[in-house]
Amino acid sequence: MTELSELYQQVILDHNQKPRNFGELEGANRTAEGYNPLCGDRVTVYLQLSGDVIREISFLGSGCAIATASGSMMTASVKGKTKAEAEVLFQRFHGLVTGGPDAPVNPEALGKLAVFSGVFEFPVRVKCATLAWHALHAALDGNRGTVSTEEGGRRET
Amino acid sequence: MSAAASTILEGIRRNASSGFDVEEVRRDFPILGEKVRGKPLVYLDNAATTQKPRVVIERLDGYYRTENANIHRGIHFLSERATQAYEEARATVARFLGAADAREIVFVRGTTEGINLVAQSYGRKFIGEGDEIVVSAMEHHSNIVPWQILREQVGAGLRVIPMNDHGELLVDEYERLFSDQTKLVAVTHLSNALGTINPVGEIIQIAHRHGVPVLVDGAQAAPHLRVDVREIDCDFYAFSGHKLYGPTGVGVLYGKASLLDAMPPYQGGGDMISSVTFEKTLYNVLPYKFEAGTPNIAGAIGLGAAIDYLSKVRLDLVAAHERELLAYATEAVSAIKGVRIIGTAREKAAVLSFVLDGVHAHDVGTILDQDGIAIRAGHHCAMPVMERFGVPATARASLGLYNTREEVDALVGAIEKVKRVFGR
Structure with a gap:
């Protein structure tokens, strides 16, 4: 049960049950939807961007515990940050869950987001953990519409 | 208790x-x-694909070790032997489905290709603008998307048989979907998502009363239910080898000979012709007209072994x-x-x-x-x-x-x- 309890840490279960910044954001000036066609999970990210700074952020959607907790903790961790800072955080987070070259040397640098390190042991769940981040990235880019985790990738049968 | x-x-x-x-x-x-993560494997994903019995694995191995050759064209010993094994597998499938004739059995890659074959061959010839295809609310994407592609190509429409909260098709509603424009019904025998066994006999009878042929998606049903294509009187029946304890990459499309005969080829290539000049090509007889190129010979033979295994148990x-x-x-x-x-x-x-x-x-x-x-x-x-x-x-x-x-x-x-x- 070690790897399982690494994945489903109490903080993650808590954010899944009571997601923060959950719902539509009044006065949002950027929004984008993330979609994972493999499981049908959808998440919409709402931003109130003032200049380069994320003043307010919220998300809404339905997904697994990992996707929901990740959306919740993402909103909490990027609020008040600049676009550039948020993008760097996304890169580090992505590195953390995939174990890729962007992986932070010291996961503590990610603060509370470090609880997602257990996802690395579950490669099929990486897309769950990054769904909301992809939507954030699209919203910061000013993309409207839906960003898919499977663009250019393979599909299940 | x-x-x-x-x-x-x-x-x-x-x-x-x-x-x-x-x-x-x-x-x-x-x-x-096998053990999985140190625990005995509990395999409950059989609707996705099934595991293979030793007789199937050994049949594939034996074919490649002692019989491998291309079929239908060699004049040498091995080619004759491979051809015989391949055609025996076809006869085994015909018996398994209760088909009248082995010519009605076309080997394809799987259910998906079987449905696409019907959509592109039968569909493009006999379904036109304003015509309608009836599918059910519980279809797998592979029995929806081929018809949507056809819809784009010929301008036909799609009608959907609704279901109740138990996941049962509403047969009365189904009958109301028919019009002069209805040209084909395509419905699953057993739902992969719900497990519902559909009353295909009744569904087919109703369609035939309106003069409409029916394709049955048998991907899930074939490994679990006895199928007799003449008893249910379906016009097409498609299933996959790998869901029936056979190899991946091989499947079957059954079609009534009269329909298959009237249909144009699905793909062009070797084996599906009887003569070719640059002016004119004569197509081969059934079922070879629909088997362009070297087929999955080992797969078909392995599928035959899987069916023999199912018959034995x-x-x-x-x-x-x-x-x-x-x-x-x-x-x-x-x-x-x-x-x-x-x-x-x-x-x-x-x-x-x-x-x-x-x-x-x-x-x-x-x-x-x-x-x-x-x-x-x-x-x-x-x-x-x-x-x-x-x-x-x-x-x-x-x-x-x-x-x-x-x-x-x-x-x-x-x-x-x-x-x-x-x-x-």
Whole structure:
């Protein structure tokens, strides 16, 4: 049960049950939807961007515990940050869950987001953990519409 | 002991006396001895693909070791032998489906290709602008998308047979969908997401009253139900080898000879012609007209071996074993607090789809996998079904002939563990 309890840490279960910044954001000036066609999970990210700074952020959607907790903790961790800072955080987070070259040397640098390190042991769940981040990235880019985790990738049968 | 439990035990005793011994069957499948994450494999993802018995694995091996050659054109010993084995497999499939003639059996890559063949060959010739194709609300994407592609090509429309909250098709509503424009009905025999067995005989009878041919998607049904294409009188029937304990990459399209004869080829190439000049090509006779290029010879022969295996263990006994196991699993899983079964049709086989209150199917799948239990979590390539039931995804345990009550017990224990992890 070690790897399982690494994945489903109490903080993650808590954010899944009571997601923060959950719902539509009044006065949002950027929004984008993330979609994972493999499981049908959808998440919409709402931003109130003032200049380069994320003043307010919220998300809404339905997904697994990992996707929901990740959306919740993402909103909490990027609020008040600049676009550039948020993008760097996304890169580090992505590195953390995939174990890729962007992986932070010291996961503590990610603060509370470090609880997602257990996802690395579950490669099929990486897309769950990054769904909301992809939507954030699209919203910061000013993309409207839906960003898919499977663009250019393979599909299940 | 509950009445249901004693009925189940009674059924198991009956099976034992009639010759179906699940422990003996399990020894025929080498992979069932494997460990997954240090635990014995509990394979409950049979609707996705089935495991292969030793006789199939050895048949493939034997073919490549001693018989491999191209078919239908060699004049040498091996080619004759390979051709004979390939055509014997076709005859085996014809007997398995109750077809009148082996010419009505076309080897394809799988159910998906079988349906696409009908859409592109029959569909493009006989379905035109303003015409309609009827499908059901519980189709797999592979029995929706080929018709949507055809719709784009010829300007036809799609009508959908609705279903009730149990996941049963509404036959009265179905009959009302017919008009002069209806040109084809394409419906699944057994739903991969819900487990519903559709009354295909009745569905076909109604269509035929309106002069409309019917394609049956038999991908899920073929491994679990006796299929007799002449008894149900379907016009096309498609299934896959790999869901029937056979190899991947091979499947079957059955078509009535009169229809197949009237259809243009699906693909051009070698073997599907009788003569070629640059001015004119004469197509080969059935079924070769639809088998362009070197087919999956080993796969077809392996599928023949899988069907022989199913005949040996007797499909009727397999069906009885699976029916009792599904009843046992349904009762045990429904008894878990917070579980809702999706798909509660009166006529069901092999599939147990469920959702767990407050826990996403993917989380269920991940936690079960830690115990070596393989299930499917997701939309099962049937997104309209998920929408109909208002769920993003379900967890699906699907049974095969080698599954046991102990494995169902392991499933139940693991679902309880999911609830503990999530504090429910």
